[in-house]
Amino acid sequence: MHWRQFVMDLDALDPATVEDLFSQLGACSVTLSDAGDDPVLEPGPGETPLWSNTRVTGLFSADTDMDAFRGALATGLGIRQLPKHHVEDLADRAWEREWLKDFGAMQFGKRLWICPTEQSIGATSAANEPSGPNSDDAVIVRLDPGLAFGTGTHPTTAMCLEWLDGVDLEGKTLLDYGCGSGVLAIAALKLGCSAATGMDIDPQAVTATRQNAGDNGVGENLLVTGSPDSIEGKFDVVVANILAGPLVQFADSITSLLARGGMLALSGVLCEQADEVMQAYRPWIEFDEPEFREQDGQTWSRLTGWKR
DSSP: OOEEEEEEEOTTSOHHHHHHHHHHTTOSEEEEEESSSOOOOOOOTTOOOOOSSEEEEEEEETTOOHHHHHHHHHHHHTOSSOOSEEEEEEOOOOGGGGGGGTOOOEEETTTEEEEOTTSOTTOBOTTSOBOSOOSTTOEEEEOOOOSSSOSSOSHHHHHHHHHHHHSOOTTOEEEEETOTTSHHHHHHHHTTOSEEEEEOSOHHHHHHHHHHHHHTTOGGGEEEESOGGGOOSOEEEEEEESOHHHHHHTHHHHHHTEEEEEEEEEEEEEGGGHHHHHHHHTTTEEEOOOEEEEETTEEEEEEEEEEO
């Protein structure tokens, strides 16, 4: 089956209204993206990250009458002329696997690997160089990009994974606060944790974490919840790879979930925000030296320590 793609700049149109209309008029999928060069680094809690120049892309079956769609869209929006737009014809592909062109096995620390579900272990590249885990002690998490953020490609996730690989997790309990895809909790369980809890207020993240945990054979040891109020007990390790604002706002509640002497790792924090975040946690936490990493013109930090 072939497809048709309708791409339109939103200009002053309301994104939610346009997205709803696309779906009502038969779009199989709808995507909002940046039409310019305006990266959104830190939306406020509960906000949808949009751009000053936003573009909408709708995917339709090949037999869709795009002229009729244009007319119905303009009528639904109450405008005479649509903003700048174009239609693309697309050959059929396994779209859910397209990301494999850019996502391969990634190593974090000495043992931990994040691998696509379909990549064979011990694979080699075209140059006959190892492109995946070959050692017997490799710890492998199978994960595909999907509903929620977090595969290890972002420096904050990468730094958290490296930290987990470098600490003793054997028999410990862990809380992944703002779990996204669940990659940190799943990796911790595979690295020796006896039990983990993942919490995220995004329902898609809860769904993705449960699915990924099941796919990695750790579903029985990972409790997933959509509310911080439902988290019970104290944990030996707490990781929170979210954003600086929420980290500061919930410093008291996050540290209250960490057992005395327990280990804390915070990320999702730009380097210029690190001091403010550490200051919010200093009443309870003895911090190590921050770890910094630059990517795409931004410097991110990982803040680790232990509870007094």
